[in-house]
Amino acid sequence: xxxxxxxxxxxxxxxxxxxxxxxxxxxxxxxxxxxxxxxxxxxxxxxxxxxxxxxxxxxxxxxxxxxxxxxxxxxxxxxxxxxxxxxxxxxxxxxxxxxxxxxxxxxxxxxx
Amino acid sequence: xxxxxxxxxxxxxxxxxxxxxxxxxxxxxxxxxxxxxxxxxxxxxxxxxxxxxxxxxxxxxxxxxxxxxxxxxxxxxxxxxxxxxxxxxxxxxxxxxxxxxxxxxxxxxxxxxx
Numbered sequence: 001x002x003x004x005x006x007x008x009x010x011x012x013x014x015x016x017x018x019x020x021x022x023x024x025x026x027x028x029x030x031x032x033x034x035x036x037x038x039x040x041x042x043x044x045x046x047x048x049x050x051x052x053x054x055x056x057x058x059x060x061x062x063x064x065x066x067x068x069x070x071x072x073x074x075x076x077x078x079x080x081x082x083x084x085x086x087x088x089x090x091x092x093x094x095x096x097x098x099x100x101x102x103x104x105x106x107x108x109x110x111x112x
Numbered sequence: 113x114x115x116x117x118x119x120x121x122x123x124x125x126x127x128x129x130x131x132x133x134x135x136x137x138x139x140x141x142x143x144x145x146x147x148x149x150x151x152x153x154x155x156x157x158x159x160x161x162x163x164x165x166x167x168x169x170x171x172x173x174x175x176x177x178x179x180x181x182x183x184x185x186x187x188x189x190x191x192x193x194x195x196x197x198x199x200x201x202x203x204x205x206x207x208x209x210x211x212x213x214x215x216x217x218x219x220x221x222x223x224x225x226x
Binding site: 031087 | 157160
């Protein structure tokens with residue numbers, strides 16, 4: 001079956017580093033996406049991993065281990081505006097549909 | 113630079129009423145999707161389309177119909193609304209040249225069924 005697990009909520013302090021984990025069990029794997037979603041807004045794309053290793057984009061980095069079915073999103077130098085939900089999504093198939101399976105999201109609260 | 117536009121943004125319906133949600137994208141994307149998002153459930157795929165004139169069922173298609181008569185538009189219909197369909201509905205689109213290309217989302221339609 002398909003299963004994507006993320007912690008429901010996390011709290012971190014402004015200026016700190018936080019790691020949001022995602023584990024997945026899917027019938028296939030063709031890439032993993034991280035999205036950010038502020039309350040009442042649309043999800044916006046943050047990062048993409050398809051090979052093992054770390055992808056860095058400014059304050060945000062994402063890591064993937066395909067053998068372990070595991071990814072994490074690392075947010076550095078946290079800012080108050082980083083308070084949002086972070087969604088992990090797996091693309092099971094190749095390019096025929098680009099369908100994604102989403103986790104339930106991790107609500108991150110950044111405190112002063 | 114509109115991207116993906118959803119109309120309406122908010123709607124309240126009575127049980128049994130019908131309505132259509134419209135999604136329009138100006139990025140010339142081949143693929144389009146309709147999701148619903150409920151607390152604690154994440155985004156769940158209702159229907160999707162890989163091209164003009166084609167549609168397919170997603171994870172939770174019951175009670176919904178879709179049409180893709182033009183490449184830029186994807187319509188989601190509720191024939192007889194039920195309270196269980198109270199949700200936030202998101203439309204998304206993506207290019208067929210997938211690789212690292214993500215889905216792009218609209219701002220959502222907040223639908224309440226009384």
